[in-house]
Amino acid sequence: MTDTRALLGEIRSLLGSSVDLTGISSNGADDIYEVFIFSLAAAFAHDRGADVKLVDHMGRPTNELKFRRSPGQLFARDHSYTHALIRFGFTPPLELHIGIRVQGGSGVLHEADVLMLPQEEADISRQAGVAPRAAKCNLVIECKHYVNSSLDLGLARNFQGLYADLHVKHSYFVANRDSISVARYFQAQKREYEQRVSPGSREASYLQAKIRGAFRDYLAKHDPSIAI
């Protein structure tokens, strides 16, 4: 049998020497998780042959990436926020954003943690100063990062409400933890979800397979000859 005290002692010595969690609050953890999911979507497109660029609000390539801490308008220019510009072959480009307000069928604005939409719709938003229309969006991902509790059923109900108004076909609920109640609720409501998504996990690959569906449908419309 392993000596529990020895295990704890070893963990303590590791924590003392080489761990730096400076500045990470629960909000910081949420931010990290959102950008991780965003990077999975962008990396998938890149792996499948898309040209992926990280650009600022003026469309200029940047390596100083800036994202929103809380949801905001796509057209806002208070900071030069970054988004990914994704293009397969000669198809019209797509934009991938973090923390964007999007207009549902009711006209009400909702928050999308990760949102993908055609650049054409994003340009309309920027030029007219209006939130993008959900009906034009390709992918919505709701990201939930929890440290010391399981997922609350209320989160699943909220996502169901979000889907009912946005009606984006590829809408996914993604979390680092799991919950039987949440899984049963989504299964009954026929909603797509992926739990226990963390770096290197099988679930991260499953999520990328779901994201593939959004790209596949877009390519089927614009250039079905491109296989991903």
Next chain:
Amino acid sequence: MPTEQIYANTKKNPGTPVVATRAMTPTERVTQLIDAALVMLVELPEAEDQALRNLAAFTGRDDAVTISFVSPVATDRPSAFHLKDGRVDASTRDRLRGLLDQLRAEVHG
């Protein structure tokens, strides 16, 4: 209503979740703490490193990316948060994951 009855009712109406509350056992509480340590010390730094690595591949530049989160509006939260490479290096993460797994096994042993 007895638990069996609640369960039976659920089966008649698929999709109705049953939420029961009770005090956690010491084993469950310790397991939860171990899981929380795993998330904070291993998974989150790993997610941060992977995001930085994934996104650096798209900049087309040799220098590394910096990632910051800023508030669109004034809030009581800190206005900016910066992602950091190597908060917990890969070998330490692997070691911690192994130790926490062993600890979990001990608790359930």
